Amino acid sequence: MQNEKIKLLNNYIQESNNIVFFGGAGVSTESNIPDFRSADGIFNKKLDKHFTPEQLVSHSFYQTYPKDFFEFYKKNMIYENAKPNTAHLALARLERDKKLKAVITQNIDGLHQAAGSKTVYELHGSIHSNTCELCKEKFNLKEFLSLPGDIPKCPNCGAIVKPDVVLYEEALDESTISKAIEAISKADLLIVGGTSLLVYPAAGFLNYFKGKHLVLINKTSTAMDKMADLIITDSIACVFKELLNI
Numbered sequence: 001m002q003n004e005k006i007k008l009l010n011n012y013i014q015e016s017n018n019i020v021f022f023g024g025a026g027v028s029t030e031s032n033i034p035d036f037r038s039a040d041g042i043f044n045k046k047l048d049k050h051f052t053p054e055q056l057v058s059h060s061f062y063q064t065y066p067k068d069f070f071e072f073y074k075k076n077m078i079y080e081n082a083k084p085n086t087a088h089l090a091l092a093r094l095e096r097d098k099k100l101k102a103v104i105t106q107n108i109d110g111l112h113q114a115a116g117s118k119t120v121y122e123l124h125g126s127i128h129s130n131t132c133e134l135c136k137e138k139f140n141l142k143e144f145l146s147l148p149g150d151i152p153k154c155p156n157c158g159a160i161v162k163p164d165v166v167l168y169e170e171a172l173d174e175s176t177i178s179k180a181i182e183a184i185s186k187a188d189l190l191i192v193g194g195t196s197l198l199v200y201p202a203a204g205f206l207n208y209f210k211g212k213h214l215v216l217i218n219k220t221s222t223a224m225d226k227m228a229d230l231i232i233t234d235s236i237a238c239v240f241k242e243l244l245n246i
């Protein structure tokens with residue numbers, strides 16, 4: 001049964017020249033990057049309060065408790081040694097073969113680019129880019145991590161260097177959203193993987209798809225299963241591994 005589904009997905013891919021991939025946390029967990037939302041809420045003795053992972057990466061937490069924010073961020077959001085998995089590599093190859101036009105991701109780890117993908121719309125930003133709040137100097141991940149102190153400060157002006165990651169309570173980048181929506185609205189095959197499509201704005205994006213086939217690949221059922229032409233209940237890396245064997 002699963003084999004038949006992989007063959008059908010392969011047929012869709014073969015007949016398409018405008019594939020868009022939309023990926024969620026499940027794409028990264030296959031590279032051993034845990035979904036930060038699965039991190040335990042932290043009981044912070046100093047603050048004497050419980051915080052959920054979502055609260056710990058919110059704009060207000062960042063502003064109120066910068067030291068605790070950066071401690072959580074560095075421990076739970078940055079995986080410096082993570083490597084792209086089969087899904088990342090297969091998607092990069094589809095782009096090189098001129099079949100895939102864009103990857104839209106909710107992940108911040110930069111693994112699609114590490115695999116060779118060029119057109120990547122990172123809805124939630126990236127750990128690889130960090131900006132000084134005051135003088136706007138940019139720092140890559142390595143430079144950011146080498147800034148001394150519990151709160152990373154800009155060597156030029158002394159202000160806080162903030163990761164270019166969209167925190168809770170912050171708005172997504174408008175131009176990234178419009179490019180993502182444009183790519184989806186032009187696609188003839190939309191493959192959605194590693195997301196249960198419950199997190200904003202993922203589910204809403206699918207409404208812009210007007211193409212031929214919508215494929216959902218996820219370990220569990222998703223909020224949009226009814227819309228799909230093909231649902232594969234499996235890990236995204238396994239599916240792409242089997243695809244490559246056809």
Ligand code: ZN
Pocket residue numbers: 132133134135136137154155156157158159
């Ligand atoms: Zn600065």
